[in-house]
Amino acid sequence: MTYSFHLLGKPEVRRGTAVVEVGHARRLSVLAVLLVDVNQVVGIDKLLTRVWDGPPPRQAKAALYSYLSRLRTALDGTPIVRRSGGYVLEADPQTVDLHRFRALLGQGHPDEALALVRGEPFEGLHGEWFTSLRDTLAGEVAAAELDHVDARLAAGEHESLLPELTARTTGRPLDERLAGQLMRALAGAGRRSDALAHYARLRHRLADGLGLDPGPALRDLAASLDRPQWNPRFFPAPPKEIIGRERELAALDLDGPIVTITGPAATGKTGLALHWAHEHAADYPDGLLFADLSGRDPAAVVRELITALGTAPDGIPPEPHAQTALYRTLLADRRMLIVLDNAADTAQVVPLLPGTPRCRVVVTSRARLPGLVTAHGARPIVL
Numbered sequence: 001m002t003y004s005f006h007l008l009g010k011p012e013v014r015r016g017t018a019v020v021e022v023g024h025a026r027r028l029s030v031l032a033v034l035l036v037d038v039n040q041v042v043g044i045d046k047l048l049t050r051v052w053d054g055p056p057p058r059q060a061k062a063a064l065y066s067y068l069s070r071l072r073t074a075l076d077g078t079p080i081v082r083r084s085g086g087y088v089l090e091a092d093p094q095t096v097d098l099h100r101f102r103a104l105l106g107q108g109h110p111d112e113a114l115a116l117v118r119g120e121p122f123e124g125l126h127g128e129w130f131t132s133l134r135d136t137l138a139g140e141v142a143a144a145e146l147d148h149v150d151a152r153l154a155a156g157e158h159e160s161l162l163p164e165l166t167a168r169t170t171g172r173p174l175d176e177r178l179a180g181q182l183m184r185a186l187a188g189a190g191r192r193s194d195a196l197a198h199y200a201r202l203r204h205r206l207a208d209g210l211g212l213d214p215g216p217a218l219r220d221l222a223a224s225l226d227r228p229q230w231n232p233r234f235f236p237a238p239p240k241e242i243i244g245r246e247r248e249l250a251a252l253d254l255d256g257p258i259v260t261i262t263g264p265a266a267t268g269k270t271g272l273a274l275h276w277a278h279e280h281a282a283d284y285p286d287g288l289l290f291a292d293l294s295g296r297d298p299a300a301v302v303r304e305l306i307t308a309l310g311t312a313p314d315g316i317p318p319e320p321h322a323q324t325a326l327y328r329t330l331l332a333d334r335r336m337l338i339v340l341d342n343a344a345d346t347a348q349v350v351p352l353l354p355g356t357p358r359c360r361v362v363v364t365s366r367a368r369l370p371g372l373v374t375a376h377g378a379r380p381i382v383l
Contacts, residue, residue, distance in 0.1 A: 002015075002092075002095060003015050003020065003075060003077075003078050003091070003095060004095050004096075004097075005031075005035050005091070005095055005096045005097065006097050006118065007032055007035060007036070007096065007097055007098045007121055007122060008097045008098060008101060008116055008117045008118055008119075008121050008137070009117070009118030009119035009120065009121065009123055010118070010119065010123040010124060011028045011031070011032050011122060011123070011124070011125065013031070013074075013075065020074055020075070021074065022071065022074050022075075023067075023070060023071075023074070025124055025125060025126075026051060026063075026067065027067045027070060027071065028124075028125060029050070029051045029125050029127070029130070030047065030051055030064065030067045030068065030071065031071055031089075032122060032125060032130075033046075033047055033050050033051060033129075034047075034080065034087065034088070034089035035089060035091075035096050035098070036098065036133070038089055038090075038091055038093055038096055038099065039088060039089070039090055039091070039093065040088060041083045041084070041085065041086045041087070041088045042086050042087055042088065043085050043086040044061070044064070044085065044086050044087070046086070047064060047086065047087070048060050048061065048064060049129075050127065050129040050130075051064070051127070052127075053126065053127030053128055053129070054128070068080060068087060078090070078091055097116045098121070098137075100113075100116060101113045101116045101117070101140075102140070104116075105140070105143075105144055105147075108147075110144040110145070110147040110148040110151065111148050111151070113144050114141070114144050114145065114148060117141055120134065121133070121134050121137045121138075122134055146177055146178065146181065149161060149164075149165065149181050150181070150321060150325065153181060153184050153185060153188065153325060153328070153355075154321075154324055154325060154328060154355060155355055156188070156328070156354075156355030156356050156357075158184070158185045158186075158187075158188025158189045158332060158356075159185075159188075159189045161181075161185045162182075162185050162186070162189060165178070165181055165182040165185050166182065168182075169182050169198075173202070173205060174202070174205060174206060174209070174210075176202070176214060176215050176217070176218050179198065179199070179202050179214075179218060180217065180218050180221050182195075182198060183195040183196075183198055183199055183218075183221055183222070183225065184221070184325060184328075184329050186198065187225055187329050187332050187333065188328070188329060188332035188333070188355070188356065189332075190332070190333045192225050192333065195225050196222060196225055196226055199214070199218065199221075199222040199225075202214060202218075217317055217322060220315050220316075220317055220326075221317075221326065221329070223315055224311055224315055224326060224329065224330065225329070227310060227311070227315075231285065231286050231287040232287040232288070232289065232308045232309060232310070233281075233287060233288050234287070234288065234289050234290055234305075234308040235274075235277065235278075235288045235289070235290045235339075236274060236290060237274075238274050238275055238277075238278040239271040239274060239275055242268070242271060242272060242275045245268070245272055245275075248261075248272055248381055248383065249272070249275070249276055251379075251381050252272075252276045252362070252381065254379065256360075256377070256378075256379040257356075257357040257359065257360060257361060257377070258353070258360075258361045258362075258363065258372060258376055258377065258378035258379070259360075259361070259362050259363070259378060259379050259380075259381060260362075260363045260364075260365065260368075260369050260372055260373065260378045260379070260380045260381065261273055261362065261363070261364045261365075261381045261383065262364070262365050262366065262367065262368050262369060262380065262381070262382055262383070263366070263382060263383030264366060264383075265366060267383040268383065269341075269364040269365075269383060270341050270342070270364055272383070273339050273341065273362045273364050274290075274339070276362070277290075277337055277339055277362065280337070281337070283335075283337075284335055284336050284337040284360065285335060286334035286335050286336045287309075287334070287336050287337075288336065288337045288338075288339075289305055289308055289309075289336060289337070289338045289339070290338075290339045290341065291304065291305060291338075291339070291340055291341065291352070292341045292342055293340055293341060293342050293343050293344065293348055293349075293352075294341075294342040295344070296348075298348050298349075298350075298351040298352055299320045299323065299351070301352055302320070302323050302324055302327050302351060302352065303316055303323060305327060305338075305352070306323060306326060306327050306330065309327075309330045309331070310330075311326070311330070324351050327352075327354075328354055328355040328356070331354040331355070331356060331359055332354075332355075332356055333356075333358075334358065334359065335358045335359065336354070336358075336359045336360075337359070337360050337362070338352070338354065338359060338360070338361045338362070339361075339362045339363075339364070340352055340361065340362070340363045340364070341364050342364060342365065342366075343363050343364065343365040343367070343369065344365070344367065345365075345367060345369070345371075346369050346370070346371030346372050346375075347371075349363055349369070349372060350371075350372075350376070353376065363378070368380070368382075
């Protein structure tokens with residue numbers, strides 16, 4: 001059975017579900033130093049300085065050798081090997097929560113990374129090196145929390161995020177990224193005026209306290225929220241007639257925020273979607289949007305739809321994730337119909353979903369798009 005090593009909280013070693021007794025705090029400190037640089041040689045002088053926090057006492061080297069010997073016994077099967085000039089702990093980095101945390105962040109999974117954090121990293125271990133490492137990790141955890149909130153906002157969790165974001169902004173009132181997240185959550189919850197009021201308070205705090213203006217990303221978001229909404233009809237003309245599709249048209253009448261119309265080429269998928277859309281345009285007072293996805297990058301489609309929603313080109317942020325967030329913010333308190341035509345696969349569609357059940361999305365595709373059905377609750381209509 002393999003060992004797992006936990007540093008993002010009170011340091012701990014487990015073998016399966018059982019906790020392995022490693023010893024006192026200084027012995028744990030030796031283990032933690034080796035785990036931070038797992039599979040790398042850590043020099044003896046570096047070990048001594050980090051564990052004893054500065055120039056070590058005369059007997060420190062003898063004590064270090066004793067700690068290493070006892071760690072080898074406790075971690076039977078996990079090599080701690082003497083190499084030229086130092087020691088190396090050989091283990092799969094994925095068994096060390098610190099390295100798994102950073103790997104998950106690099107893979108874009110902040111939610112899974114945050115689940116590994118059990119408390120203050122290296123709890124109970126003292127010294128300047130551990131303090132500096134804790135500060136570094138605190139910044140990484142805070143950034144992961146912000147990334148996770150961005151993902152939740154993109155998924156439409158505006159209302160549920162408000163208590164959490166309100167508490168965080170109280171503690172960090174000048175954090176512009178956090179302020180932008182709260183503004184997007186407020187707007188998505190139908191509280192656009194509160195979002196703009198929060199921006200005004202932040203702008204005054206920055207001016208009075210630091211003599212600064214908000215950054216361009218936050219100014220763009222405020223401008224988009226303050227811009228009068230208009231109701232676009234960004235839509236092709238309807239087909240001349242639809243024959244023999246009564247069952248499919250009735251299926252489109254059923255409730256559900258996402259519907260897929262799939263089938264082979266030339267079966268009338270687009271015509272069916274447009275016919276139904278024009279027949280029901282009055283049910284969507286905030287407008288109609290249409291995008292042909294044939295071979296297109298969804299990021300380009302997002303920019304096209306943001307423009308259709310009334311945003312000037314200089315008001316569109318440069319980062320793709322910020323563009324998607326702006327797109328969903330603009331749709332958050334609207335009731336609109338969006339037809340996404342000729343989708344290649346689910347991955348092409350997901351960035352274009354509005355994240356609010358008030359909007360209706362009709363997707364046409366030759367593929368069945370099972371990901372939309374299973375992960376997003378789309379209702380399929382097969383021609």
